[in-house]
Amino acid sequence: MKRIKLEEVSRQFSLIPAKPVMQLGAGLFALLLLSTANSGEDQAKVEPAKQAESSESKPQSDSPSLFKSIGNFFSGTAKSKDAGDKADSSPPATTASGGFNIIDIDSWSNLSNVVLDPVCKQPIQPFGITDNVTSLGLLAAKLKVKGFVDGLSKNGQPPLAVKDIIKLAARNLNWMPMDFEKQIGESKVPEAEVLDENKNKDIKKTYAQAREILADILKNVPEDNPYEFKIIVIKSSYGNATALPGGIILVDKDLFKKGTPPEYPYFIIAHEVSHVLQRHQTRAYQARLADGIDSIDNFRKLLGDTSHANPGAILGYASAFKNMVVNYSEQQELQADSCAIRFMKTKYPDQKMILEKMVKVEQKLGPITPAIPDDSKDPALLKQLQFLGDGVLERHPNTKQRKDNFQVTIKAIYI
Amino acid sequence: MKKNLTLTLLTMAACMGSAMAEDCQVPPQKSNSARTESLSKELAKTNVCKTVKGLSAKSLKTVWLALLDTKATGGKRFETPPPAGTPTGKVFTIADKVAFDLSAVSQEGVVGLTIKADESGQIIKLPPLVAGRPMWIENTKPGTSYSWILVTKKETYRGSFEIAEADDLQAIKAKLTELDQQDMPADVKLIYQAAIFDEADCYFNRDSILDTLRNTKNP
Numbered sequence: 190m191k192r193i194k195l196e197e198v199s200r201q202f203s204l205i206p207a208k209p210v211m212q213l214g215a216g217l218f219a220l221l222l223l224s225t226a227n228s229g230e231d232q233a234k235v236e237p238a239k240q241a242e243s244s245e246s247k248p249q250s251d252s253p254s255l256f257k258s259i260g261n262f263f264s265g266t267a268k269s270k271d272a273g274d275k276a277d278s279s280p281p282a283t284t285a286s287g288g289f290n291i292i293d294i295d296s297w298s299n300l301s302n303v304v305l306d307p308v309c310k311q312p313i314q315p316f317g318i319t320d321n322v323t324s325l326g327l328l329a330a331k332l333k334v335k336g337f338v339d340g341l342s343k344n345g346q347p348p349l350a351v352k353d354i355i356k357l358a359a360r361n362l363n364w365m366p367m368d369f370e371k372q373i374g375e376s377k378v379p380e381a382e383v384l385d386e387n388k389n390k391d392i393k394k395t396y397a398q399a400r401e402i403l404a405d406i407l408k409n410v411p412e413d414n415p416y417e418f419k420i421i422v423i424k425s426s427y428g429n430a431t432a433l434p435g436g437i438i439l440v441d442k443d444l445f446k447k448g449t450p451p452e453y454p455y456f457i458i459a460h461e462v463s464h465v466l467q468r469h470q471t472r473a474y475q476a477r478l479a480d481g482i483d484s485i486d487n488f489r490k491l492l493g494d495t496s497h498a499n500p501g502a503i504l505g506y507a508s509a510f511k512n513m514v515v516n517y518s519e520q521q522e523l524q525a526d527s528c529a530i531r532f533m534k535t536k537y538p539d540q541k542m543i544l545e546k547m548v549k550v551e552q553k554l555g556p557i558t559p560a561i562p563d564d565s566k567d568p569a570l571l572k573q574l575q576f577l578g579d580g581v582l583e584r585h586p587n588t589k590q591r592k593d594n595f596q597v598t599i600k601a602i603y604i
Numbered sequence: 605m606k607k608n609l610t611l612t613l614l615t616m617a618a619c620m621g622s623a624m625a626e627d628c629q630v631p632p633q634k635s636n637s638a639r640t641e642s643l644s645k646e647l648a649k650t651n652v653c654k655t656v657k658g659l660s661a662k663s664l665k666t667v668w669l670a671l672l673d674t675k676a677t678g679g680k681r682f683e684t685p686p687p688a689g690t691p692t693g694k695v696f697t698i699a700d701k702v703a704f705d706l707s708a709v710s711q712e713g714v715v716g717l718t719i720k721a722d723e724s725g726q727i728i729k730l731p732p733l734v735a736g737r738p739m740w741i742e743n744t745k746p747g748t749s750y751s752w753i754l755v756t757k758k759e760t761y762r763g764s765f766e767i768a769e770a771d772d773l774q775a776i777k778a779k780l781t782e783l784d785q786q787d788m789p790a791d792v793k794l795i796y797q798a799a800i801f802d803e804a805d806c807y808f809n810r811d812s813i814l815d816t817l818r819n820t821k822n823p
Contacts, residue, residue: 377679381670424807426693427686427763431679439679443693443764457682464680521680555762558755585684587760 307520307594308601309528313410313466365471367415367435373471374435382423384442392442395422399440402458406532416465428553430457432464434471450549455536456529463528469521519586526591527598540603547595554588628653630664640672646792656782656796663799670802671795671814684759688815689738690752691765696776696806700745702765703738704752705812710735712756719752722764746770768806776804791817 386396399420407418416436423431423439428446431439438461444454464470530547537543586594632648635641647668652661686692689705706714719728719741728750733739741750749766768776779800783793794813801810 374679379673381666381673424693424805425685426765426807427683429682429685431681433679437679446764460682461680469680525680555753555760558753558760584759585681 307524307527308598309463309467309524309531312463312528312531313414314468314472365468365474370468370471371417371435373474374433374437377433378421378437378439379423382425382439384422384424386422392422395440395442395445396420398445398454399438399458402455403438403462405455405536406459406462409532409535410462410466414466418462418465430454430461432461432470434465434468436465438462438465450553452533452546452549453553456533456547456550459529459532460525462532463525464521467521467524467528469525473517473521518584519590522585523590523594526594527601530595530598531602534602540599543599543603547599551588551592551595554591557587557589557592627661630661630668633668635672643791643795644668646789647795650788650792650796655786655788656779656800659779659796659799659803663803664795667795667798667802667810667814670810671798671817684761686754686761686763688811690754690761690763691808692763693765693807694768694772694805695765696768696773696801696804696809697744700743702741702744702767703812704741705738706733706754707736707738709754709756709759709761712758715755715757717752717754719750722749722751746773765808768804772804776800776806791820 384392386393399422403418403420410416418436418438421437421439422442425441426443427441428443428449429441430444433439438458440458444457530543533543533546537546628651630644630647630652633641633644635644647664652659652664687706687708689703689708691702691704695702704717706717714733717730717733717739719730720726721728728741730741731739744750744767746767747769749764751764752762754761767773780797783796783800786793788796794817798810798813798817801807801813
């Protein structure tokens with residue numbers, strides 16, 4: 190299997206290669222800023238609860254131009270760009286070179302459950318502690334500079350305290366140890382559903398076809414990654430696939446069913462590989478831990494305070510929980526679609542060609558069904574609680590959302 | 605020398621006996637649920653080799669594992685899987701009929717179900733949906749395949765299934781008939797049925813039985 194180094198990946202994904210020395214220097218500079226800022230912690234304090242309320246879960250990306258320049262300087266380019274632009278054609282801020290996999294977080298949220306890179310400018314999330322620390326350093330430095338600039342202009346929020354910056358940064362990176370991630374993946378393999386490769390010719394062929402596609406996709410992934418990608422064909426006949434943390438891809442036995450266009454299984458496996466590389470499953474666990482603990486604690490306090498225990502307040506929390514878990518799951522699916530298109534780009538570099546291929550994928554997604562009017566007379570609160578009571582912790586975007594996202598991503602990559 | 609030979613023969617016989625037991629029986633499994641443990645003990649009393657010709661203990665063990673699987677969400681799927689009770693993959697039919705049990709999505713508010721025969725493109729005419737009862741698709745033919753779309757107020761599901769070929773249907777029927785003649789507890793018989801379907805790749809039928817067992821036995 191031909192594999193390439195990180196620098197080649199940078200080129201294939203239109204990333205700007207940066208010198209490792211610059212990366213390290215930026216990281217150290219960032220950490221230095223962080224440590225010097227620590228002494229002034231008291232005067233920089235803000236109320237974290239108010240901050241969380243005001244920003245909700247929306248990514249913050251309205252950075253001043255100086256801030257943008259500094260952020261891009263860290264990532265190895267002085268080119269200014271809009272940090273929150275979903276459909277940008279400029280090179281992403283990701284820097285990946287010479288064994289480092291550091292990301293330059295150019296938008297962030299006070300919650301973990303927000304996908305900050307919807308069109309997948311950064312196909313591979315940091316997985317090593319060094320990468321995470323350096324990425325954290327970059328983010329912390331940017332936040333300190335932003336606070337400083339805001340303070341000077343008197344327009345923005347008061348600067349964050351260092352402890353809040355660290356908390357915020359921790360919510361925007363995946364800190365789950367990779368070994369833990371692999372263990373989760375192995376434990377989730379449904380033993381009773383696994384099909385033995387030698388069961389019959391059809392199953393053998395399905396394994397071979399899925400592995401061929403996986404190998405092709407992995408040519409775009411640097412070989413010095415900690416994942417152990419492998420295909421397992423399972424008994425399900427949903428024309429579907431599933432990614433488990435650590436690199437296990439479960440493929441339904443009928444994914445390559447007669448009449449299925451070859452682009453479809455390719456896209457699906459690329460989508461699943463993207464879930465792994467984005468560390469979506471563990472990130473979701475982390476989000477539930479990081480955001481859930483605060484939310485549950487506040488919810489408990491709210492219920493304890495009889496003066497505030499009203500249905501409206503409870504509804505607010507129910508909505509927040511729903512947003513936290515269900516909508517986050519949808520965002521991750523759309524991001525994995527975008528990453529899959531980036532993988533397909535390396536196979537079909539011509540825009541016209543990829544548009545043709547994606548039409549075939551879209552046709553397999555099923556029809557766009559009309560929006561169903563919500564004619565229920567149930568009180569909103571009851572509906573929300575019923576929804577939570579379903580135990581549905583993940584939901585997929587509908588065909589229209591997926592198609593719209595394809596268009597946005599293709600525009601971002603090719604135009 | 606003679607003593608050694610006897611010892612070797614005895615050891616070999618013991619090993620062969622153990623291997624035969626492994627091939628023909630499922631050892632009892634411990635469980636937190638008393639009902640499940642009791643079912644496991646009943647299952648362990650049976651001998652697969654003498655019950656249904658060609659059925660292996662491995663299939664029984666697999667089905668047992670599937671029964672205990674909580675179906676908890678694990679991993680990130682490309683699409684939401686079809687709800688329990690909706691046919692997918694290779695399907696065994698009784699009297700050329702296939703059941704669509706929509707009870708798993710009844711809370712979501714079923715808006716509509718469309719089934720299409722893949723070869724002819726013909727839309728199958730469906731009987732009106734009666735709450736709490738499965739919807740039967742009649743006059744299916746061996747080897748034909750169908751696609752369906754189920755729309756609820758919450759989600760759009762889709763899937764496809766194909767009726768097993770006539771030879772397969774016949775082979776499965778023969779095994780089920782053989783099983784039917786055996787004297788064993790009803791729940792154990794259901795596990796055997798599920799194993800027959802598992803071996804024949806009729807996983808929809810297998811899962812329907814396991815769902816029944818789960819609902820009644822709460823393993």
